Amino acid sequence: MTHTIQPNNPETTPAPDATDIPAAPAPAQAPASSAVPAALKRRIPKYSDLAPLMQFKKPEFSKEARLKRASTIWELRDIAKRRTPQAPFDYTDGAAEEEITLGRARQAFLDIEFRPGILRNVSTIDLGTEILGKPSRLPVGIAPTGFTRMMQSEGEYAGSQAAEAAGIPYTLSTMGTASIEDVAAAAPNGRNWFQLYLWTDRDRSLELIERAAKAGNDTLMVTVDTAVAGARLRDVRNGMTIPPALTVKTVLDASYRPAWWFNFLTHEPLTFASLSRYTGTVADLINSMFDPTLTFEDLDWLRETWKGKLVVKGIQTVEDARRVVDHGADGVVLSNHGGRQLDRAPIPFHLLPEVKQAFTADNTDAAIMLDTGIMSGADIVAALALGADFTLIGRAYLYGLMAGGRAGVDRTLQILEKDMARTMALLGVSNISELTPDHVRLLNK
Numbered sequence: 064m065t066h067t068i069q070p071n072n073p074e075t076t077p078a079p080d081a082t083d084i085p086a087a088p089a090p091a092q093a094p095a096s097s098a099v100p101a102a103l104k105r106r107i108p109k110y111s112d113l114a115p116l117m118q119f120k121k122p123e124f125s126k127e128a129r130l131k132r133a134s135t136i137w138e139l140r141d142i143a144k145r146r147t148p149q150a151p152f153d154y155t156d157g158a159a160e161e162e163i164t165l166g167r168a169r170q171a172f173l174d175i176e177f178r179p180g181i182l183r184n185v186s187t188i189d190l191g192t193e194i195l196g197k198p199s200r201l202p203v204g205i206a207p208t209g210f211t212r213m214m215q216s217e218g219e220y221a222g223s224q225a226a227e228a229a230g231i232p233y234t235l236s237t238m239g240t241a242s243i244e245d246v247a248a249a250a251p252n253g254r255n256w257f258q259l260y261l262w263t264d265r266d267r268s269l270e271l272i273e274r275a276a277k278a279g280n281d282t283l284m285v286t287v288d289t290a291v292a293g294a295r296l297r298d299v300r301n302g303m304t305i306p307p308a309l310t311v312k313t314v315l316d317a318s319y320r321p322a323w324w325f326n327f328l329t330h331e332p333l334t335f336a337s338l339s340r341y342t343g344t345v346a347d348l349i350n351s352m353f354d355p356t357l358t359f360e361d362l363d364w365l366r367e368t369w370k371g372k373l374v375v376k377g378i379q380t381v382e383d384a385r386r387v388v389d390h391g392a393d394g395v396v397l398s399n400h401g402g403r404q405l406d407r408a409p410i411p412f413h414l415l416p417e418v419k420q421a422f423t424a425d426n427t428d429a430a431i432m433l434d435t436g437i438m439s440g441a442d443i444v445a446a447l448a449l450g451a452d453f454t455l456i457g458r459a460y461l462y463g464l465m466a467g468g469r470a471g472v473d474r475t476l477q478i479l480e481k482d483m484a485r486t487m488a489l490l491g492v493s494n495i496s497e498l499t500p501d502h503v504r505l506l507n508k
């Protein structure tokens with residue numbers, strides 16, 4: 064995607080207050096003037112002076128206006144929080160145990176300093192890239208997330224259609240609340256990927272893989288950081304169940320989030336991409352999905368079985384990144400599952416330069432993708448500069464979804480796109496291949 068930067072962008076920063084500037088010594092014999100200049104004399108304002116200043120607009124309460132007012136992902140999160148019952152909001156927003164991993168992952172992106180180049184022609188910014196052999200209009204895709212229709216009824220349909228419209232990949236989770244076939248039908252021109260929780264029960268895995276291939280998914284992303292479920296304490300405290308149960312607390316919650324409940328109760332009940340209807344706690348469902356007996360042999364089986372691109376998600380050490388590539392992976396996702404599994408886990412942004420160095424030394428062209436903690440386009444630009452080929456967003460798109468369904472996901476992608484174009488222009492870089500580690504200095508190192 065190319066962006067044209069307007070050259071006549073006026074500098075709007077006000078001049079420093081005159082009192083901030085040290086006064087120059089007065090000329091030796093300058094006569095002191097007591098005359099008040101005409102422009103500084105007080106007068107009663109005329110209507111013609113006020114008219115251009117008066118810009119009272121009719122307040123707008125539409126969804127579009129609400130979303131437009133958000134200019135950061137954090138602001139979308141604020142809207143999402145107001146509109147979503149606490150249990151599904153916390154399920155999305157929360158992480159494991161003391162949520163140290165998530166906090167550190169977000170902080171890691173802030174603990175950098177960009178090093179811009181000046182006097183470069185950045186009138187056109189190209190954000191396009193190639194990932195796993197095909198183009199993507201932006202260097203970011205949508206990460207797999209489970210139970211998405213519980214956050215907002217449009218769920219996976221909103222995510223996949225927004226991704227299709229933006230020309231970026233969308234990943235459907237094994238725990239998605241729409242089927243592989245329905246997502247493919249909803250976004251027929253999209254680049255749809257499927258995320259697999261691999262089981263040692265190969266028949267169960269095989270059935271899903273075959274469905275994903277038949278529905279046109281070109282990439283299978285196998286998640287490997289879920290030997291068991293992480294301890295998501297907010298869910299325990301909220302008594303979170305799938306689907307949300309009607310208790311006194313949730314009914315009270317419904318009274319001031321009527322739109323969410325109206326949507327939830329008037330749409331198709333939640334179904335899963337891979338399971339039939341399920342009723343139970345999140346922890347039970349997740350535990351039934353995760354298989355603690357998996358080994359690299361299962362990955363070998365998957366490599367033989369799946370003919371498309373194979374990506375392993377949840378890589379947290381350099382050794383494992385190398386090892387999965389040796390076992391045939393076409394790419395890795397450096398990820399700690401958005402801090403939702405092991406607390407105090409390695410931070411993907413910190414791991415990135417080491418993996419890049421190892422892959423360069425090994426002369427492998429396996430793709431390096433990264434997620435966890437991305438909340439702005441500047442985060443994405445920093446990751447690309449340090450060697451990522453591509454990035455994925457989880458919560459950033461879910462906040463948009465909860466703030467306004469499909470239009471909210473569109474807004475997330477617009478915000479990130481604008482952030483990236485602006486950051487690159489200010490760095491003096493007009494396309495992604497020009498970004499290098501020299502553009503980023505890690506603070507506190």
Ligand SMILES: Cc1cc2nc3c(=O)[nH]c(=O)nc-3n(C[C@H](O)[C@H](O)[C@H](O)COP(=O)(O)O)c2cc1C
Binds near residue numbers: 156286399402
């Ligand atoms: C609500 C939620 C559900 C998730 N479900 C899955 C899932 O089903 N499969 C999976 O591989 N990762 C899942 N993830 C992890 C994401 O794919 C991704 O790794 C993570 O969200 C990235 O961090 P971020 O949210 O800070 O962008 C989930 C994340 C969230 C927030």
